[in-house]
Amino acid sequence: MNVPDTNLPRIIVIGGGFAGISFIKRLKGEKVQIVLFDRHNYHTFQPLLYQVSTGGLEPDSIAYPLRKIFRKHTDFHFRMAEVKHINTKENSISTSVGSLSFDYLVIATGTRTNYFSNENIAHYSMPMKTVPQALNIRSLILQNIEEADRAQSESERRRFLNFVIAGGGPTGVELSGALAEFRKGILENDYPELDEDEMEVHLIEGQDRVLPPMSEQVSKKAQRFLEKLGVKVHLSTLISDYDGTTVTTKDGKTFKTATFIWAAGVTGAPVEGINASAIVEKVNRYKVDHFNKIEDIDNVYALGDIALMTTEDYPKGHPQVAQPAIQQGKRLGKNFKKMLKGEKMEPFKYFDKGTMATVGRNKAVVDIGNLHFGGAIAWFLWMFVHLWFLVGFRNRVITFFNWTYNYINFDKAARLIIRPFKRN
Structure with a gap:
């Protein structure tokens, strides 16, 4: 080498x-x-991948070249x-x-x-761990809405407008909220022939509450936020299969959908x-x-x-x-x-700075020590923290202006099908 x-x-x-x-x-x-x-030749800010997948940000807002991060380091070498x-x-x-x-x-x-050894789900569902996967989800969402706009039957139209997300952790909750806001802010303006009520967002979680790692207090608050946005939350529900058309759960529920996003485990x-x-x-x-x-x-x-x-x-x-x-x-x-230097090493001790998740505009939840709260203050805190930890000044500025534009105009500017998604 x-x-x-x-x-x-x-x-x-x-x-x-x-x-x-x-x-x-x-x-x-x-x-x-x-x-x-x-x-990859870039660092990915994974907490904001869901915004790329739902058209809120372009990928260059959350990715940063690895060589650029360390260009001032001597004797540093990168190999893709x-x-x-x-x-x-x-x-x-x-x-x-x-x-x-x-x-x-x-x-x-x-x-x-982690697909838990389910080959059908691994093949037909949409994961979201990388930038290319987030772009695939974005393309599929927009392609399916376009398909719904020209569908000949009501059942076919509803299948393309039915979005099912597996996993009620932070990724699933944030994706669900973003899709629900897409329905309210974009659908009626860009697709006047589609009925907003026909687009459904389903969040399926195997445990008895969303955001299981967080406190029960903010978990309940997050669920209320989701339901207020119109997300249909299904708790204590385990998914058994998806064949590319129908999601089946172990308790017998079925969901006809062309968009099944898997955020149920790693x-x-x-x-x-x-x-x-x-x-x-x-x-x-x-x-x-x-x-x-x-x-x-x-x-x-x-x-x-x-x-x-x-x-x-x-x-x-x-x-x-x-x-x-x-x-x-x-x-x-x-x-x-x-x-x-031949000195004694110090053991690692984790300092828990808290946990947070956003559900939508002015809706987020935060756990910091004994403080558990949600709402607009939590949402602004969530934005500040994520901007702070983004790599690169340019990325912070672009993300801030995108968020400001979206907040003022109720718009997601990056709803572009740059590369159509085709399943292998």
């Missing part, structure tokens, strides 16, 4: 998500060589490639563009969509080669100690969603959201500085 030889310690990082970039940023100026691998295998005995990795040795390896590969995305005993099979996450080192391997670390660090407060591991990944990346970066 064409990476310069070096006498400095070589650190390979797999994954340019929150954890990977937070780790690398802390090593700026250190006498190390860093090689970052990712299948897929890492296929890790050899811990020879301290090397095999990728789609060649092999490379390392002194230290940091795995921050995140998660992938699983870790480990790389082949690490000893199976180091992986918790049920969740596909590497078992790590309090320094994020993978158990029984001296020079290999895991960060963020792929790392399972159990503590008294988090016996099942930290939540698979941005903040634990960012904080673990920062701490490991600081610990590498200490390690390279």
Whole structure:
């Protein structure tokens, strides 16, 4: 592989998500060589993917070139490639563009969509983990509305206007709210021949409330917000199948739909080669100690969603959201500085800054410690936090102006079918 030889310690990082970039940023100026691998040449701000899929933002508002993030770092190298295998005995990795040795390896590969072994759902449903997938959803939504506009029968029109989302976590709730607002703000203006009431948004959740990781208080508030927007919420309902036309649940419900979005679960995305005993099979996450080192391997670390660090407060591991990944990346970066100087490393301790989710215009919910609230204040707080953590000043400015425009005009400007979606 064409990476310069070096006498400095070589650190390979797999994954340019929150954890990977937070780790690398802390090593700026250190006498190390860093090689970052990712299948894409950009960092994705995943909390706002749903806005790309519903026409609120263009993808360049939430994506940022990885090379640009680290262009001021010395001896930093990026390779757009897929890492296929890790050899811990020879301290090397095999990728789609060649092999490379390392002194230290940091795995921050995140998660992938979990279909729970249902092949039909994996084939016919729409996942939303990447920018291309979000663009596919956007195209499919708009294509199906166009199909509804020229449908010959009422049943066919309703199938194209029926949107079903599996999973009542933050992604599902935010998608449902955005689609409901699309119906109220866009449909009657752009498609005057369609009846707004014919477009239905169904949110299906297996547990007895939406936003299960959040407090019961804000969960109930979020459900009220959704229902006020016209979303039909189905709780304690498990999906058994989707054949491309009909969603079937285990209790016998059926939903005729041409748009079925799967946001019902994720699983870790480990790389082949690490000893199976180091992986918790049920969740596909590497078992790590309090320094994020993978158990029984001296020079290999895991960060963020792929790392399972159990503590008294988090016996099942930290939540698979941005903040634990960012904080673990920062701490490991600081610990590498200490390690390279021969100093003692400090164990990671997660500081919970709270959880939030938005439902729609002036509607969001927030859990911060003992504070649980929702409404317009929560919504403005949600916007501020997400703008703050976006990578790149340009992205913050563009997103802010898009949100301001949407707020004033009740409009989503990015409702363009740039590349029509066709299922393979």
